[in-house]
Amino acid sequence: MARFCEINGISAKRAADFLYKKRAIARRSEDGVIQIAAVLNEDPHLVDTSLRPLTNAPLFDVRFRGADNTIRFCPVCARSGYQSNFHLLTCLNRCPFHGCELEKHTIVLGGGVKFIERTVAVGNLVRERCDGWPAFGKDYSIAVTDDATKILDWLVSASRAATELRRRQVWKSVIAGEDVDDDRDLFGKLRRMVPPGKRLEPFFLDRWDLWDFERCDFGIDVKDSIDALYPSIGFAGAYAFFKHLGDYKASGVGFLPNLKRARDELIGRHGSCGCHWAFVDRGWNSVWRRVSDPELVRKTEMCPFAFALSEIDEEWGVASSFRSRRRLLQDEILMTRLSRVMRDNDLIRYTRDAELSPEGDLYFSPSPLSFCEWNSESPLSRLFNIAAQWEIELMSDALNGWLDEIERGEHPAERYRPQKSIELIEADRGVSLIRWMRTI
Numbered sequence: 001m002a003r004f005c006e007i008n009g010i011s012a013k014r015a016a017d018f019l020y021k022k023r024a025i026a027r028r029s030e031d032g033v034i035q036i037a038a039v040l041n042e043d044p045h046l047v048d049t050s051l052r053p054l055t056n057a058p059l060f061d062v063r064f065r066g067a068d069n070t071i072r073f074c075p076v077c078a079r080s081g082y083q084s085n086f087h088l089l090t091c092l093n094r095c096p097f098h099g100c101e102l103e104k105h106t107i108v109l110g111g112g113v114k115f116i117e118r119t120v121a122v123g124n125l126v127r128e129r130c131d132g133w134p135a136f137g138k139d140y141s142i143a144v145t146d147d148a149t150k151i152l153d154w155l156v157s158a159s160r161a162a163t164e165l166r167r168r169q170v171w172k173s174v175i176a177g178e179d180v181d182d183d184r185d186l187f188g189k190l191r192r193m194v195p196p197g198k199r200l201e202p203f204f205l206d207r208w209d210l211w212d213f214e215r216c217d218f219g220i221d222v223k224d225s226i227d228a229l230y231p232s233i234g235f236a237g238a239y240a241f242f243k244h245l246g247d248y249k250a251s252g253v254g255f256l257p258n259l260k261r262a263r264d265e266l267i268g269r270h271g272s273c274g275c276h277w278a279f280v281d282r283g284w285n286s287v288w289r290r291v292s293d294p295e296l297v298r299k300t301e302m303c304p305f306a307f308a309l310s311e312i313d314e315e316w317g318v319a320s321s322f323r324s325r326r327r328l329l330q331d332e333i334l335m336t337r338l339s340r341v342m343r344d345n346d347l348i349r350y351t352r353d354a355e356l357s358p359e360g361d362l363y364f365s366p367s368p369l370s371f372c373e374w375n376s377e378s379p380l381s382r383l384f385n386i387a388a389q390w391e392i393e394l395m396s397d398a399l400n401g402w403l404d405e406i407e408r409g410e411h412p413a414e415r416y417r418p419q420k421s422i423e424l425i426e427a428d429r430g431v432s433l434i435r436w437m438r439t440i
C-alpha cells in the first residue's frame with residue numbers, strides 16, 4: 001500500500017479511496033491478490049504468501065494484532081522495501097522469511113483514520129531503511145521460504161480448527177458473566193490442538209500460554225436429550241436450573257459435596273478476617289484495605305470474602321440475602337414456570353408434598369425449587385454432574401485467585417485469569433465436555 005502511494009505519487013487516503021472504496025480490490029480474496037500483485041508489479045504467489053498471508057486464515061486476520069500504535073517489522077525485509085502481515089501477528093517472534101527477530105516501531109497516532117496513519121508510518125519506516133525505495137525488481141526481492149509456507153499452512157489449519165470448534169460449541173462456561181478467553185488463551189489452545197511442530201516452534205513467542213485439555217465423551221442418547229431441550233429451555237437453561245437445585249439437600253443433584261467443599265474453603269479463609277475491611281473508593285484506583293479500627297468500617301461495605309461467597313451462592317442456588325424482595329418474587333415465578341418445562345423434559349419430578357394442579361403442574365409457591373427432585377436416571381445426569389463439579393472447581397480457583405490479589409492490594413475490578421475453561425461441543429457421535437487447563 002505504501003509502495004503504491006509512492007509509485008503513483010498520491011496520498012495514502014487517495015490510495016485507500018482508489019483501492020477499497022471504488023472496489024478496485026475484489027471481495028474474493030484470490031481476485032484481490034491478483035490485482036494487488038498487478039499494482040505492485042509482484043508475483044501473485046509472493047503476494048499471497050508474504051504480503052497478504054492472512055486472507056487465508058481469517059481468524060488471525062482480525063485477532064492477534066498488536067496495539068494500533070506499534071508496527072512490528074523485520075529489519076531485513078524493510079531493507080528490501082517489504083512489510084508483511086506476518087510481522088503484525090503478535091504471536092510471531094521471528095520473520096518467516098529471514099528468521100531474524102522482529103523489531104518494534106512506535107508511531108504517534110494523530111487521531112485520523114488509523115489505517116491511513118499506519119500506511120504513512122509504514123511508508124516512512126521502509127523509506128528510511130531501504131535505499132532504493134519504492135524498490136522492486138531483482139535487487140529488492142524476498143523469496144517465499146519453506147518456513148513461511150509452513151507457518152502459513154499452520155495458521156490456516158489452526159484458523160479452521162478454531163472456527164470448527166466454535167461451530168460445534170453447544171455451551172461454554174461463563175464465570176461472573178465474562179468470557180474468560182483472551183487472544184493469548186486462544187493461541188495457546190490452538191497450539192495444543194494443532195501442534196505446529198519442532199521446526200516452527202522457534203518462530204512463535206514462547207511466553208504465550210500453553211494449554212492442555214481433558215475430555216469426557218457422551219453418546220448419542222445424551223446428544224438426543226440435549227436436542228430435545230430446544231426450543232423450550234435449551235442446554236444453558238436446563239443446566240442453570242440444575243445448578244440452582246444446589247440449595248436443596250433432597251434434590252438429588254450430585255455436586256453437593258463439591259459445592260460444600262468450595263464454600264467451606266472460602267468460609268475458612270474468611271474465618272479470622274473479622275470483616276475489618278474498608279473499601280477505599282478512588283475511582284479506578286479503588287482498593288479494599290484491611291483496617292484495624294472497626295470504627296472505620298462502614299456497615300454497608302461488604303468484605304471481599306463475603307462478596308466471593310455470595311458469588312458462589314448466587315451461581316449455585318443458595319438463597320442469597322442480598323436480593324431484593326421484588327427480585328426474589330420474579331425468581332420464584334420464573335422458577336415455577338421453568339420447573340414445568342424441566343418436568344416435561346423428564347429432568348425433574350415433583351416431591352410428594354408438592355401442591356399440584358389437576359394437570360400435574362406445580363402451583364406457585366415461595367420456594368418452588370424445594371419441591372423439585374432431580375431425575376438421576378436422566379441421560380443428562382452424568383453430563384450435568386461432571387460439568388457442575390468442573391465448574392465449581394473453576395469458580396473456586398477464580399475466586400481464590402481474586403482474593404489472593406485483593407490481599408496483595410490489587411484493584412477489585414482487576415479480572416483474575418482462571419487457569420481453566422470448560423465447554424461442551426458436538427462430536428461426531430454424541431457430545432464431548434472439554435476442560436482446558438493452562439499449564440504455564
Ligand SMILES: [Zn+2]
Nearest residue numbers: 074077095098
Ligand atoms: Zn524478514
Ligand SMILES: [Zn+2]
Nearest residue numbers: 273274275303
Ligand atoms: Zn469478612
